[in-house]
Amino acid sequence: GEDVEQSLFLSVREGDSSVINCTYTDSSSTYLYWYKQEPGAGLQLLTYIFSNMDMKQDQRLTVLLNKKDKHLSLRIADTQTGDSAIYFCAEGRGSTLGRLYFGRGTQLTVWP
Amino acid sequence: EAQVTQNPRYLITVTGKKLTVTCSQNMNHEYMSWYRQDPGLGLRQIYYSMNVEVTDKGDVPEGYKVSRKEKRNFPLILESPSPNQTSLYFCASSPPDQPQHFGDGTRLSIL
Numbered sequence: 001g002e003d004v005e006q007s008l009f010l011s012v013r014e015g016d017s018s019v020i021n022c023t024y025t026d027s028s029s030t031y032l033y034w035y036k037q038e039p040g041a042g043l044q045l046l047t048y049i050f051s052n053m054d055m056k057q058d059q060r061l062t063v064l065l066n067k068k069d070k071h072l073s074l075r076i077a078d079t080q081t082g083d084s085a086i087y088f089c090a091e092g093r094g095s096t097l098g099r100l101y102f103g104r105g106t107q108l109t110v111w112p
Numbered sequence: 113e114a115q116v117t118q119n120p121r122y123l124i125t126v127t128g129k130k131l132t133v134t135c136s137q138n139m140n141h142e143y144m145s146w147y148r149q150d151p152g153l154g155l156r157q158i159y160y161s162m163n164v165e166v167t168d169k170g171d172v173p174e175g176y177k178v179s180r181k182e183k184r185n186f187p188l189i190l191e192s193p194s195p196n197q198t199s200l201y202f203c204a205s206s207p208p209d210q211p212q213h214f215g216d217g218t219r220l221s222i223l
Contacts, residue, residue, distance in 0.1 A: 042202060098162045099145075099157060099160060100155075102147075104152060
């Protein structure tokens with residue numbers, strides 16, 4: 001996971017947008033993923049993007065991929081208190097199929 | 113219901129006592145993996161398997177063994193557990209090059 005970097009904490013007010021950033025290092029990455037982990041729970045796949053795409057939108061979630069800078073972001077519109085969780089960025093590398101490399105996770109706290 | 117099932121969910125045991133954490137998936141997935149999650153370190157891959165009888169080391173394989181005799185099962189074996197293996201463990205499965213589905217986790221405490 002040391003090659004995937006994320007900021008550790010983010011706090012936002014309810015109703016604002018949240019943007020969680022991630023950088024990775026392997027240019028052969030095929031898929032990039034965002035997972036959500038609520039307290040005491042497992043990992044829930046939120047969304048993912050294939051490396052030949054720039055953007056993917058799914059309801060309140062927008063994923064942006066800048067392949068040149070190896071930068072991935074997750075934007076959550078109209079953030080709710082139920083969005084409070086840890087968000088993990090992960091990359092799947094074409095050179096090592098079956099392996100996922102995770103960042104350390106970003107703790108998102110949403111204040112009412 | 114499609115799912116990845118881990119057992120046990122919680123275990124407290126002592127150093128040196130062999131234990132096995134089972135993982136089973138009902139989605140006929142080829143890929144299966146084991147991860148451990150430690151505070152501040154995110155998830156690190158222990159072992160993964162691309163199909164029956166095909167396994168390979170991840171980033172932190174020391175002290176662990178796995179086997180993949182059947183497609184649906186991928187047990188994690190700790191032959192001689194030590195306190196530094198106290199962690200939260202996740203099993204995951206997926207078809208090739210598709211997102212991984214995770215189990216609910218197994219919290220292990222080694223005293």
